[in-house]
Amino acid sequence: MAQSPPERLRINLHRHWWLCFGLLWTLSGIAGEPVATVQRLSEFRQVDVARLLTGEVLTERGPLMDFPNGISAQTCFAVNLSAAEVARRLQGWSPASHPELKVSVFHILPALCRAEDFSQLQLNSTLKPVRWLVGKTVAKSGLNLSRTEATDLASSSNVTDGWVKMLAARVTAFQQQGWDGIAPYEAAGKATSPVKQLRALLCDQAEIALEFAPVLRKSGLLAGAVDAPAVPVYYWSWFEANHHATLNLGAAYRVEEGERWQVADVEYYVSGDYYTAVTLYEIWPVTGGTLVWRVDLFAAPMLEYTKGIERLAYEVMMVHEIKQETRCMIQDLKEKQ
Amino acid sequence: MMNPLRTITGVILVGMLASVTRAENSTRISEELNADYSYAGKATVNGTGVKVDEHSADVKFVVSSQVTRDLLLRVGAEWQRFSFGVPAGVPVPSTLQQVSAVIGCDYQAGSQWIVRAELQPGIYSDFADVTGTDVDAPFILAGVYLANPDLQWMFGLRVDARSQYPVMPAVGVRWKFSDAWTLNFMLPKPRLEYDLNDRVQLYVGAGLAGGTYRVGDRFGTDNGLAKLDHQIVDYQEIRIGAGCTWKITPTIQLEAEAGTLAYRDFNFFKADIHERSHGALYGQLACHAHF
Numbered sequence: 001m002a003q004s005p006p007e008r009l010r011i012n013l014h015r016h017w018w019l020c021f022g023l024l025w026t027l028s029g030i031a032g033e034p035v036a037t038v039q040r041l042s043e044f045r046q047v048d049v050a051r052l053l054t055g056e057v058l059t060e061r062g063p064l065m066d067f068p069n070g071i072s073a074q075t076c077f078a079v080n081l082s083a084a085e086v087a088r089r090l091q092g093w094s095p096a097s098h099p100e101l102k103v104s105v106f107h108i109l110p111a112l113c114r115a116e117d118f119s120q121l122q123l124n125s126t127l128k129p130v131r132w133l134v135g136k137t138v139a140k141s142g143l144n145l146s147r148t149e150a151t152d153l154a155s156s157s158n159v160t161d162g163w164v165k166m167l168a169a170r171v172t173a174f175q176q177q178g179w180d181g182i183a184p185y186e187a188a189g190k191a192t193s194p195v196k197q198l199r200a201l202l203c204d205q206a207e208i209a210l211e212f213a214p215v216l217r218k219s220g221l222l223a224g225a226v227d228a229p230a231v232p233v234y235y236w237s238w239f240e241a242n243h244h245a246t247l248n249l250g251a252a253y254r255v256e257e258g259e260r261w262q263v264a265d266v267e268y269y270v271s272g273d274y275y276t277a278v279t280l281y282e283i284w285p286v287t288g289g290t291l292v293w294r295v296d297l298f299a300a301p302m303l304e305y306t307k308g309i310e311r312l313a314y315e316v317m318m319v320h321e322i323k324q325e326t327r328c329m330i331q332d333l334k335e336k337q
Numbered sequence: 338m339m340n341p342l343r344t345i346t347g348v349i350l351v352g353m354l355a356s357v358t359r360a361e362n363s364t365r366i367s368e369e370l371n372a373d374y375s376y377a378g379k380a381t382v383n384g385t386g387v388k389v390d391e392h393s394a395d396v397k398f399v400v401s402s403q404v405t406r407d408l409l410l411r412v413g414a415e416w417q418r419f420s421f422g423v424p425a426g427v428p429v430p431s432t433l434q435q436v437s438a439v440i441g442c443d444y445q446a447g448s449q450w451i452v453r454a455e456l457q458p459g460i461y462s463d464f465a466d467v468t469g470t471d472v473d474a475p476f477i478l479a480g481v482y483l484a485n486p487d488l489q490w491m492f493g494l495r496v497d498a499r500s501q502y503p504v505m506p507a508v509g510v511r512w513k514f515s516d517a518w519t520l521n522f523m524l525p526k527p528r529l530e531y532d533l534n535d536r537v538q539l540y541v542g543a544g545l546a547g548g549t550y551r552v553g554d555r556f557g558t559d560n561g562l563a564k565l566d567h568q569i570v571d572y573q574e575i576r577i578g579a580g581c582t583w584k585i586t587p588t589i590q591l592e593a594e595a596g597t598l599a600y601r602d603f604n605f606f607k608a609d610i611h612e613r614s615h616g617a618l619y620g621q622l623a624c625h626a627h628f
Contacts, residue, residue: 043406059448064403068364128516142535242486243516305587307367307627308401308409309443312451317486320449 034260034284038293041207042074049286052078055330059323061315062295067204068304069197069275071311073319075294075326079333083285086292087261089333090281091254092233098328102240109234113171118164121238121247133245134159136272143272144185144194163247167236170269171249175234178220182268185275188301194268194276201278201297208295212280215262219253230255247271260284274300296322365403368628369413372396375621377576377598379422380614382429389429389614390422391598393546399439413439415457417548419572428560429603429612430463433550433572437461441477452480461499465553470567473499473549479507487513491523500549501571501606538582544594547573557608564608571604576619592623 035047043060052058062072079086094106105120123134136142137159140150149166156162173181184191198221202209209216216222218230232251239246249269255262263281270276280295298318306314373395379388399413417435437459446452455477462471479493491509509523519530521542528542549571557565578596585591598619603612 061406061445063406064364066364132516243513302587305627307364308369308403309451309453310627311364311367312403312409312443312445313481313483313489316445316449316451316483320483320485 034286034291034293037211037282038076038291041211042076042293044074044076047076049078049288049291052076052291053080053288057323057326057330059319059326061319062205062297065201065204067200067299069299069301070201070204071298071300071303071315071318072201072205072208073296073298073315073322075296075322076292077294077326077330078286078289078291079330080289081333083259083261083283083290084256086290086333087254087256087263087281087283090263090283090292090329091252091265092235093329093332095239095325095328096237097332101325101328103237104240105236105238107236109171109236111175111231111234113168113175113234115164115168118167118236121160121164121167123160123163123245127245129240129243129245132243133247133271137162140187143187144192144270144275145187146183147186149183150187167247167249167269171234171236174249174251174268179268192275192301194270197275197299198266198268198278198297201276201299205295205297208280208297211282212262212264212295214257215253215255215264215280218255219251219264219266221264221266241273244273246273274298294322294326367401369399369401370397370626371623373592373621373623375594375619377619378617380598380601380617382423382427382612382614385427385612387424387427387429389427390617391601391619392418392420392422394418395546397439401443407445409443411439411441411443411455415439415459419546425559426561427612428557428562428565428605428610430550430552430556430570432463433548433570434464435459435461435548435550446480449483450480451483452478454478461548461550463550463552463556465556471551473497473551475549493524497549499551499569501604536584538584539579540582541579542577544576544578545573546576547571562608562610565605565610568605568608571602571606573600573602573604574598575600578619578621580621588627590625592621592625594621594623595619 035049038044038047044058047058058076060074062074065071092108095101095103096106107117107120109117123130137153140154145153153162153166170183179195182195184193202216202221213222215230219232220229230253232253235250235252237248248267248271250265250267252263252265261283263283265279267277277296277298282293284291303311303314375393377391379390381388395417397413397415399411401409401411403409415435415437419433421429421431423429423431437457439455439457441453441455444452456474458472458474460467460471461473475495475497477493477495479491482490484490489511493507495505495507497503507524509527511519511521511523513519517532521528521530525545526542528540530538530540532538549569551567551569552565554567557563557568576596577599578594580592580594582590582592596619598617599615601614
């Protein structure tokens with residue numbers, strides 16, 4: 001049967017990602033000077049650390065991806081803290097104290113997740129974004145769920161309890177089985193694996209994946225056995241995206257590589273609107289503080305059909321929102337010194 | 338002299354080439370197809386007592402290719418036709434028609450600005466006798482300020498050297514003020530939209546259509562007003578109506594709309610003659626696709 005271009009691309013990605021990451025494995029020991037590395041791998045031609053230390057935030061759209069579901073953005077900033085401290089704080093940074101970011105709950109999870117860890121989740125609100133999520137749950141459509149999850153949630157007598165049970169089960173599966181424990185999204189009719197989406201994003205941005213190979217390898221996202229896998233900070237959060245209440249599960253990994261640090265914050269489950277996202281931070285000590293280069297990779301179903309000026313506008317808006325979030329992040333880093 | 342047929346053939350070839358290239362890199366090339374047909378019932382032309390009805394159709398196909406990080410080129414073609422059911426002897430053209438190429442670009446001009454420039458060289462005529470004087474090239478320049486995902490402002494202008502008003506400015510806004518409601522006040526179709534569900538949208542709004550055309554050498558003589566021979570006519574119509582958009586697939590939408598044709602004006606401004614009418618009911622079907 002004839003395959004559409006996106007199907008062909010997916011199959012090709014599936015065939016070649018092992019090869020792709022094998023190459024990254026081999027080459028990942030290479031590290032460069034901070035500013036030169038940022039300039040080489042980003043669209044930032046002028047990176048003035050002194051100006052960044054005064055609060056300037058550089059943001060740019062990432063290169064256009066061949067992966068049809070993906071877009072990316074890059075950010076560069078600097079703070080007057082040690083690199084180790086910045087890496088530590090970024091790994092578990094909570095955006096919940098900034099109302100403009102519309103994050104209701106950000107909760108760090110223990111290594112053994114329990115249902116009580118989701119006690120802040122209350123879906124009995126009359127707010128429209130929450131009503132949307134409840135409505136979609138009952139209708140079994142438009143959400144990122146496996147078939148079993150969709151059926152169980154729709155038949156649950158209490159929607160909040162149903163979501164708590166489902167989220168706790170997903171966290172437990174991830175904590176016990178890693179990336180292999182993540183169930184695909186099936187409710188939309190076709191099976192979509194968030195892990196495959198993540199790997200496709202990284203494979204598309206091969207140079208960036210190469211730069212971040214240390215943390216990606218220790219997270220297990222890259223192929224191959226790892227002697228000492230990084231222990232992530234697990235979290236769940238509840239926020240508003242596109243006027244819809246959205247729940248996500250994430251894991252943030254941190255590794256030290258020579259003088260630099262790397263953090264990979266991976267959303268391995270998202271309830272709807274998009275499939276997955278990964279935020280990568282490379283953190284270097286520089287004169288006067290720490291330089292941070294941030295790369296956001298984002299996969300969403302609607303991007304497959306968003307091209308031309310619409311895609312350009314989508315990327316511009318993504319950059320705008322990341323800049324807003326980064327300013328909040330810098331504010332927290334500075335205030336909590 | 339420019340050969341319009343050659344220009345349009347060139348545009349079609351570029352479109353075909355783009356379709357082939359699409360398989361190589363699907364995210365860099367996009368294609369848009371917009372087509373609509375409408376019928377407006379009879380409305381009396383002021384001062385003549387004659388009733389005129391109208392068939393109109395518009396088909397526009399544009400291929401957009403991202404050539405650099407910030408620049409998208411746009412090439413395509415458009416055909417638009419207004420046909421009026423008008424008896425002989427009335428100084429209203431039976432046909433006003435545009436066959437044009439679309440050449441333009443979209444450019445990210447700042448962190449939150451996207452600018453579109455578009456030239457539409459082609460024939461703008463009643464097609465009674467097509468000569469070089471029927472060729473025109475209106476130009477559109479618009480800037481969109483993306484304030485946030487829910488609010489965008491548009492500032493634009495349309496330049497047509499043959500029109501009575503060669504430069505027409507415009508301002509618009511798109512404001513999604515709730516999950517379901519969007520004020521999409523963008524010309525030429527400002528609307529208030531309501532998302533009934535993920536696939537169906539209802540709307541009320543207006544539609545502006547028209548253009549600047551040259552009529553034939555004997556148009557005036559044949560209709561009892563010789564001074565209208567070979568004249569320029571600014572045609573404008575304003576519709577007010579309500580409609581429904583059905584998203585058949587993520588890339589294809591069908592639209593049905595009905596309402597009243599509130600205002601129509603054939604403005605032979607150099608001869609200082611207006612032929613106006615209003616109050617006709619209309620129905621419209623449209624299809625929008627992007628790939």
